[in-house]
Amino acid sequence: MLRAGWARIHYMIQECPQSPGRKRRGKVPLRYLIKQLVLPPGGLLLLLLLAWWWRRRRPRLARACAVLGLGGLWLLSLPVVVEHGARLLEREPALLVNEWPTLAQRAEAIVVLGGGRERGDPAWGGDQPSLLALERARLASRLHWASGLPILVSGGLHFGEPPSEAELFAEVLAEDFGVTVRWLEGRSRTTWENARLSAPLLRDAGVRRIVLVTQAWHMPRARWCFERMGFEVVPAPMGFLGVANGRPFGGWLPEALSVWQSSQLLNEAAGLLLYPLLYR
Template sequence: MALDPALALFWLKKTVSILVQPPVAPLLLTVAGLLLVPRRRRAGLMLAWLGVAATLLLSTPASVGWLLRGLETAPVVDAAALRQAQAIVVLGAGKRRHAPEYGGETVNRLALERLRYAARLARQTGLPVLVSGGAPTGTMAEAILMKVALEEDFRVPVRWVEKASLDTQQNARFSAEPLRAAGVSRILLVTHAAHMPRAQAAFEAAGLQVIPAPTAWLGGPGAGDQVLEELPGPTSAYAGWYAVHEWLGLLAYRLTR
């Protein structure tokens, strides 16, 4: 079987991403420190405690909220902005490969949050919808699963299906082609609020005018049950992972432009 360079690069980026993000990165620091203790006790203990501190910081609501504040900057889209858009673009966020109740694969909960908001906007505006997401795993592209969810579960028709992309930059580049061919230059971009800075930059670089339509805030006023609890917990740890993921993604995007 011939090696697909794009897919190989995708999995390389995924592997590196896992190693430099929580929970793996702090755990590796702790393990490295403990292994160093027999030879250099002070340095090893410092490294191990650094890993523990990083774990706590990236799962504590106050510090996680601070990380999110620099990402979740786009406001809720208003009626005036909605009137300027020509189409709605909703980005994939992954899938559940084992979903026997749906007959195989389906979108994951992150994608479902985006699809729900996109469906609401589509009903409000009557704008055509583009879904974007490829197939890094399994045989079914995310965009196909997104189309099924929108049309069968939300009763919202999908006009364009972009099913070749493997990351946010490809989402933008590959989606821009059918949109421009249809005369669309101004889009409502639907994705998570924390993902919006990276997604907006990518779509603007692809030549589209972006009206941000963020959803699913993880921090900020009103997040309540997501990040604003006082003690570390699984929900704030997830939000910490998401924030680190997006900051690293922004860094990689700027280094590769």
């Protein structure tokens, strides 16, 4: 019962780190709406709304909601909070450049997880991979040319609309980096589905050891998922946030970018807590 309940909640609040674009009718918009309302900054904005609503009937409770809402938004906006929060999640060290040529001795394939898409970019005449995805594509291509390992790209349809992340990713790898993708997995919507749906493609090719490419803060959950599928994982993280922020005043001045980064870190922390309960 408990596990079924968690599974239902998880189905309704699946991860969508990129901009939503157009949405089809049905369950997906509801899932997106619930996630946006529960996770910061949406939850903190709801606290501020409650503070305004209760300002006369329950002034003490209203003040508490206002303090929590404003304080939470301020913390989310600080680069120094992002820096130290990311260090709690970014457990895997970077794969050093001098290790790249020998990767074929440690793995049989490179697996790259889709990182979202941007809708209808006029400069390119259509949808494009997000900046997160392009960062992954760059590292994956460099690892491919250094090691000779084939690449699998995993990423499905967001809000049910084609093309899939995997198709966009493969196009960018081919046209911008000169890399031909060996396998495409284009149905997954979550990190768990990335692993579950990629597993048959890899097993059929005799692959048991993989180099996994994703952002450093996403790597713990991604690695856990692929290891649950029985793969030996060589982590290849990038996009570290837990490094010196280099901002004036030590990163104690608020920035809009930090709000988004903090939200991603909180999403990952929630995923690390929920996934072992949902997937055994």
